Amino acid sequence: MNPSVIFTNLFQSFGINCTIFVVTLLVALPVGLLVAFGAMNRWEPFRCLRGSRLASGKWGAMLVGLRPIALLIKFFVWIVRGTPLMLQIIFIYYGPGLLHWGQPWNAMGTDGRVVATCAAFAINYACYFSEIFRGGIQSIPRGQYEAGQVLGMTKRQIFFKITLLQVVKRVIPPMGNEFMTLIKDTALANIIATKEIIMMSKEFINRGLIWPLFSTALFFLVFCGVLTLLFGWLERKMDYFRV
Amino acid sequence: MPILEVQNIEKSFGPTKVLQDISFSLERGKALAIIGSSGSGKTTLLRCLNFLEIPNAGRILVNGETLFDAADRAAKSDAEIRRRRLHFGMVFQSFNLFPQYTALENVMLASLMLAKERPDYKQNRHAIHEEIENHAIELLAQMSLEGRMSHYPHQLSGGQQQRVAIARALALQPDILCFDEPTSALDPELTGEVLRVIRSLADQHTTMIIVTHEMAFARDVADHVLFMDAGVIVEEGTPSELFENTQNERTRAFLSRFSQNN
Numbered sequence: 001m002n003p004s005v006i007f008t009n010l011f012q013s014f015g016i017n018c019t020i021f022v023v024t025l026l027v028a029l030p031v032g033l034l035v036a037f038g039a040m041n042r043w044e045p046f047r048c049l050r051g052s053r054l055a056s057g058k059w060g061a062m063l064v065g066l067r068p069i070a071l072l073i074k075f076f077v078w079i080v081r082g083t084p085l086m087l088q089i090i091f092i093y094y095g096p097g098l099l100h101w102g103q104p105w106n107a108m109g110t111d112g113r114v115v116a117t118c119a120a121f122a123i124n125y126a127c128y129f130s131e132i133f134r135g136g137i138q139s140i141p142r143g144q145y146e147a148g149q150v151l152g153m154t155k156r157q158i159f160f161k162i163t164l165l166q167v168v169k170r171v172i173p174p175m176g177n178e179f180m181t182l183i184k185d186t187a188l189a190n191i192i193a194t195k196e197i198i199m200m201s202k203e204f205i206n207r208g209l210i211w212p213l214f215s216t217a218l219f220f221l222v223f224c225g226v227l228t229l230l231f232g233w234l235e236r237k238m239d240y241f242r243v
Numbered sequence: 244m245p246i247l248e249v250q251n252i253e254k255s256f257g258p259t260k261v262l263q264d265i266s267f268s269l270e271r272g273k274a275l276a277i278i279g280s281s282g283s284g285k286t287t288l289l290r291c292l293n294f295l296e297i298p299n300a301g302r303i304l305v306n307g308e309t310l311f312d313a314a315d316r317a318a319k320s321d322a323e324i325r326r327r328r329l330h331f332g333m334v335f336q337s338f339n340l341f342p343q344y345t346a347l348e349n350v351m352l353a354s355l356m357l358a359k360e361r362p363d364y365k366q367n368r369h370a371i372h373e374e375i376e377n378h379a380i381e382l383l384a385q386m387s388l389e390g391r392m393s394h395y396p397h398q399l400s401g402g403q404q405q406r407v408a409i410a411r412a413l414a415l416q417p418d419i420l421c422f423d424e425p426t427s428a429l430d431p432e433l434t435g436e437v438l439r440v441i442r443s444l445a446d447q448h449t450t451m452i453i454v455t456h457e458m459a460f461a462r463d464v465a466d467h468v469l470f471m472d473a474g475v476i477v478e479e480g481t482p483s484e485l486f487e488n489t490q491n492e493r494t495r496a497f498l499s500r501f502s503q504n505n
Contacts, residue, residue: 143339150293150333151353151415152325161352165343241343242397 006204006212013200014219017186020118020196024182027122032129038073039134080127085120086188092120093192110195117189125182132174136167140243169238176231180224187216244307246271246450247292247419252301253313254287261287262298263474269419269467272448276455276465276482280497284474285454286336289421292452293333294324305330305418332417336424338404340396346407347392350379350414357415382410386440402433406440413449420444422453438464458501462486470494 046063054060080088093116097103105112140163148158190199197216204212245268254262262284269275277285290296292303294311303311310327319327340349354375358364364371383392386406396404405425412420422441426434438460445451445464455461461468462482470478470485470493478491489495 141337141339143335143337144341146295147333147335147339147341148353149295150328150331151356151411152329153353153356154321154325157356161356162341169343241395243342 001204001207001209006209007215009200010197010212010216010219013195014197014216016114016189016194016196017183017219018223019114020121020186020189021183023118024121024125025179027118028125028129031122031126033133035073035077035126035130036133036137039070039077039130040137041069041073042067043069077127077130080124081131085124085185086191088124089117089120089188089191092116092123113189113192113194116192117186117194121182121185125178128178129175132171132178133167135174136171137163139170140166166243169241169243172231172234172238176227179227179231183223183227184220245269246306247452248302248304249292250302250304252288252291252298252303254284254291254296254298261474262291265301265474265476267469267476267479269450269452271450273466274445274449274451274453274464275467275469276453276461277469277471278455278458278461278497279469279471279477283471285471286423288471289333289423289452289454292419292421293331294328295333329415330418332412332415332420334405334408334412334420334422334425336427338396338401338408338428340404340408340411342396345393345395346383346388346399346403346410347376347379349396349407350382350411351375353411354378354414379410379414382413383407385443386410387436400433401429402436405429405437409437409440409444419450419452422451422455424454424456426455426457458486458498470497472497 044065044067046066049055049060049064055064093105093113095101096105105116108115144162144166145158148162153161186196187198189196190202193199197219198213201213201216204210247269249268250266252262252265253260265284265288267275277288279285287296291298298311298313300313301311302309302313309315310330340346341352344352355372358371358375361371380392383389386409388403388406388410391399391403391407394403396407399407405428409420409425425441426437429437434457438457441451441453442460442464453461453465465482468479468482468485469476470491472493478485478489478494480488485494486498489498
């Protein structure tokens with residue numbers, strides 16, 4: 001077989017990896033921010049019991065300080081970060097059928113596998129991103145919020161005009177890591193036979209060619225090289241101020 | 244009528260009583276210094292005035308208007324709390340400048356945000372922006388920072404940063420300007436330039452409350468001095484009354500410790 005034909009095939013299937021990469025980022029970045037806010041939610045529905053007889057015991061005191069939204073979100077993040085992504089992809093793709101909820105992915109035809117993969121990736125990465133965002137937000141000194149408050153700014157204004165850019169600057173290095181992990185993780189999609197680059201190269205193995213599999217490394221290397229340059233540029237762009 | 248009246252303010256953090264029965268008043272155009280050792284509740288008092296802490300009891304009146312009344316439990320809207328805050332300006336010990344903005348932008352930011360709420364903002368956008376910018380330039384010039392307008396906070400010395408912070412607080416034309424140990428984070432050589440600025444504000448009869456450890460400065464600039472210890476006002480009076488004719492034993496002990504150190 002002609003190597004240029006093989007490379008064209010690999011290149012085309014790498015488009016699927018790139019699609020998963022882009023869709024995951026588009027969904028997981030904003031959702032991750034929402035999850036971060038959920039994990040920092042301080043709503044205490046049983047706060048009104050403070051000082052009552054019920055609150056005096058050990059369990060009562062725990063109930064009073066209970067933050068159900070934060071707890072629920074943290075539990076979910078634990079499940080997602082605590083299980084293999086490969087398992088999550090399988091679960092998202094085969095789960096509905098196994099639970100007799102119908103076949104939502106099959107209904108979408110060949111794209112169904114890509115959509116299911118994107119769904120699993122988006123959920124998984126939103127949870128990782130949320131922890132990065134949470135760290136970034138909580139590392140902003142209290143004084144920044146207070147300075148905004150005493151200047152009569154609203155919470156929205158404080159977030160968008162003061163904190164957001166400082167958070168962005170702080171999360172750029174860990175985000176660079178996540179972006180690189182993400183593009184390489186897209187290879188996991190081959191577990192449900194999504195036609196991404198590893199899946200494609202396996203087809204060549206069936207025809208007795210092993211080198212296409214190893215050559216896929218080049219695609220990831222180039223992609224990560226571009227990411228490295230991009231993040232380096234972003235960091236320099238943010239260099240005009242210190243946090 | 245005094246511009247500020249503080250009546251029976253109390254504040255606890257859990258079981259710890261930080262402020263007990265704090266009452267004082269301040270006349271327009273006067274400077275009030277609050278002195279006392281660390282942990283005596285000075286900073287908490289300032290934070291209560293700026294609604295960064297909510298007192299457990301007491302009332303705060305500005306120009307006769309009740310801004311805060313602990314007995315009045317009705318929830319205040321966010322906009323209402325923000326409007327009340329604007330009576331006070333705050334200068335923090337650690338400056339708290341916004342790092343991503345230049346000195347000029349730091350001074351302009353809050354005014355620009357407030358201007359957006361004006362009904363005529365859309366039509367007169369450029370004129371309003373220019374007006375705010377001119378005011379900010381004027382304030383920075385008053386702080387002798389003409390050449391530092393487009394510098395970012397990290398490019399400025401501590402003293403310069405604090406002067407930007409003072410300009411930022413003045414931009415909203417507060418009735419009362421509060422200083423929370425404005426020179427405690429500065430080298431002794433930078434302290435002077437900030438104190439000079441505060442002194443010039445006092446000369447222009449800016450109403451001020453200054454929490455400070457600079458005894459000589461308090462004595463020099465303030466019209467009235469409060470000495471706080473363990474969450475209560477132990478003694479108050481004019482600087483000469485408090486520093487030269489000290490009545491209370493605790494005040495005397497505190498002041499003697501300072502004169503030994505310096």
